[in-house]
Amino acid sequence: MSNTATKNLDGLRALRKARTQLYSALGLVGFFSLFANLLLLAAPLYMLQVYDRVLTSRSEETLLYLTLIALAAFIAYAALDFIRSRIMVVVAGWLDRHLRGAVLRAGLAASQAGRQTSAQTLRKVTTLRSTLSGSTIQPLLDAPWTPIFIAALFLLHPVLGWVIVAGALFLLALVLLNEFVIRGPLGEAEQATGQSEMLSAEAVRNADAVNAMGMMRGLRARLEEWNEMALAPIESASRRGGVISSISRFLRYGLQIAMLGTGAMLVLDDQLTAGAIVAASILAARALAPIDMVISSWRNIVTARAAFADIKRVLKQAAVSSSQTQMPRPEGNLDVEQITSAPIQGLDPVLGNISFSLPAGGSLGIIGATASGKTTLARILVGSLAPSSGHARLDGVDMAHWASEDRGTYVGYLPQAVELFSGSVRDNIARLGEGDDASVICAARQAGIHDMILALPEGYDTQIGSNGAQLSGGQRQQIALARALFGDPSFVVLDEPNASLDRHGEDGLLAALCALKERGVTLIVISHRPNVMRAVDNLLVLQEGRVGTFGPRDNVLESITRVQKPEAIAQ
Numbered sequence: 148m149s150n151t152a153t154k155n156l157d158g159l160r161a162l163r164k165a166r167t168q169l170y171s172a173l174g175l176v177g178f179f180s181l182f183a184n185l186l187l188l189a190a191p192l193y194m195l196q197v198y199d200r201v202l203t204s205r206s207e208e209t210l211l212y213l214t215l216i217a218l219a220a221f222i223a224y225a226a227l228d229f230i231r232s233r234i235m236v237v238v239a240g241w242l243d244r245h246l247r248g249a250v251l252r253a254g255l256a257a258s259q260a261g262r263q264t265s266a267q268t269l270r271k272v273t274t275l276r277s278t279l280s281g282s283t284i285q286p287l288l289d290a291p292w293t294p295i296f297i298a299a300l301f302l303l304h305p306v307l308g309w310v311i312v313a314g315a316l317f318l319l320a321l322v323l324l325n326e327f328v329i330r331g332p333l334g335e336a337e338q339a340t341g342q343s344e345m346l347s348a349e350a351v352r353n354a355d356a357v358n359a360m361g362m363m364r365g366l367r368a369r370l371e372e373w374n375e376m377a378l379a380p381i382e383s384a385s386r387r388g389g390v391i392s393s394i395s396r397f398l399r400y401g402l403q404i405a406m407l408g409t410g411a412m413l414v415l416d417d418q419l420t421a422g423a424i425v426a427a428s429i430l431a432a433r434a435l436a437p438i439d440m441v442i443s444s445w446r447n448i449v450t451a452r453a454a455f456a457d458i459k460r461v462l463k464q465a466a467v468s469s470s471q472t473q474m475p476r477p478e479g480n481l482d483v484e485q486i487t488s489a490p491i492q493g494l495d496p497v498l499g500n501i502s503f504s505l506p507a508g509g510s511l512g513i514i515g516a517t518a519s520g521k522t523t524l525a526r527i528l529v530g531s532l533a534p535s536s537g538h539a540r541l542d543g544v545d546m547a548h549w550a551s552e553d554r555g556t557y558v559g560y561l562p563q564a565v566e567l568f569s570g571s572v573r574d575n576i577a578r579l580g581e582g583d584d585a586s587v588i589c590a591a592r593q594a595g596i597h598d599m600i601l602a603l604p605e606g607y608d609t610q611i612g613s614n615g616a617q618l619s620g621g622q623r624q625q626i627a628l629a630r631a632l633f634g635d636p637s638f639v640v641l642d643e644p645n646a647s648l649d650r651h652g653e654d655g656l657l658a659a660l661c662a663l664k665e666r667g668v669t670l671i672v673i674s675h676r677p678n679v680m681r682a683v684d685n686l687l688v689l690q691e692g693r694v695g696t697f698g699p700r701d702n703v704l705e706s707i708t709r710v711q712k713p714e715a716i717a718q
Contacts, residue, residue: 198422
């Protein structure tokens with residue numbers, strides 16, 4: 148199995164491994180929490196001994212030894228608390244690194260399958276990590292050991308034990324009520340916040356259009372609408388949660404008073420000592436503190452649980468794994484078999500029953516009216532989009548089931564909407580990989596932009612900003628072309644490669660296309676401009692998502708001309 152195949156582990160396997168590691172870590176932390184909570188018994192025991200022995204015996208030596216023992220216990224507690232905190236931080240970091248790559252691959256797989264995906268899922272990994280490594284998790288780890296302190300109260304006196312049991316049951320009921328009243332509003336807020344963040348990101352990407360055409364007012368109104376839809380349930384959840392949190396605090400303080408009052412009554416009846424009253428108060432506070440803190444941080448807990456559920460859902464959707472066998476370099480024989488693509492259910496297919504073949508080293512131009520399905524077909528041919536039915540095979544290998552990182556070694560693709568990444572020119576040409584300098588320069592020369600890159604302020608190391616903001620539209624397209632040619636691919640698909648090029652850039656593109664043909668690369672070019680079609684040997688005309696004409700370039704052009712001439716005469 149190749150290294151690439153190892154990286155393409157099934158998402159559910161990644162999730163199961165992460166869950167196993169998390170449970171193991173929680174078990175270890177729970178073990179440390181047991182001894183940490185036992186050490187906290189030092190405080191009530193210390194007060195019990197001070198009040199009942201030291202104050203009556205007036206022994207300073209006893210007080211000194213008791214104090215030293217209590218301090219040693221708290222030092223041990225601090226060490227255990229630090230260890231369990233570090234364990235959770237390390238595990239949270241491991242989960243982040245382990246799940247982030249799996250979630251990213253799942254998002255790309257969702258895009259390939261035609262489902263909408265969002266960067267929010269990656270942020271949910273961050274939410275999960277923050278919850279596990281923060282203070283929210285500590286009360287959950289301490290809560291299971293509350294019975295230790297309740298048992299200690301029963302040892303002091305059964306009445307004290309039953310008082311704290313009643314209080315703990317009331318607080319647990321508040322936890323369940325808190326879950327019931329805030330889960331729904333938080334779910335609504337999460338959806339609205341996601342829409343607001345998506346719209347904000349789109350606004351930033353389209354800042355030029357927003358500023359040039361005065362779209363700010365409408366954009367702001369729409370953002371405010373989504374924000375209101377998010378704020379209303381958040382305020383509702385906060386209000387409900389605040390009421391329950393206030394009630395829980397009242398119960399805690401009321402229970403402390405009840406413990407003191409009950410203890411005083413037992414002292415008056417000679418059933419308890421004065422030191423036991425103080426010890427009982429400390430034990431009661433410690434027993435109820437984790438439950439109260441869970442209520443206070445329940446919103447974070449709910450958010451983290453929802454984040455984990457979303458991560459699980461995304462990984463389950465991407466559970467169909469790609470072929471993990473590393474394929475040899477293809478010769479470039481392309482076979483398209485009855486491809487149909489209907490990304491949105493209920494609507495007519497974008498492509499219907501598309502079939503054609505192209506031999507290794509062949510070149511094909513695809514033309515057609517707007518919305519005829521050219522870009523959808525290009526995405527299917529390079530494996531970026533899975534068809535609803537049918538197959539696109541390169542040397543017999545289905546592009547949709549070929550592992551992306553393996554397939555990408557042999558495929559070059561220039562999409563219609565050029566997107567570059569933040570980083571240097573070199574980073575983008577090298578497809579964000581290491582790539583040796585010679586290969587990067589070779590790809591730039593093949594695209595005819597080596598001199599243009601050298602003219603930039605720092606040459607190949609020039610930082611281009613977000614989506615190539617420091618470059619012109621033509622420069623972005625030329626760098627994307629060099630990226631498509633990087634690594635000497637066997638199969639290259641170019642979607643509108645000259646859309647932003649001037650005459651000089653188009654001449655360079657034609658030279659690059661001729662060089663690809665001479666090297667025997669299988670080439671597909673989509674364009675509305677006839678100049679580029681001089682470099683291809685075959686033409687395919689798409690008409691409303693179906694093959695209108697397919698064959699040698701000159702024959703297809705001649706048939707198109709014969710059809711258009713009578714129409715021109717009729718007009």
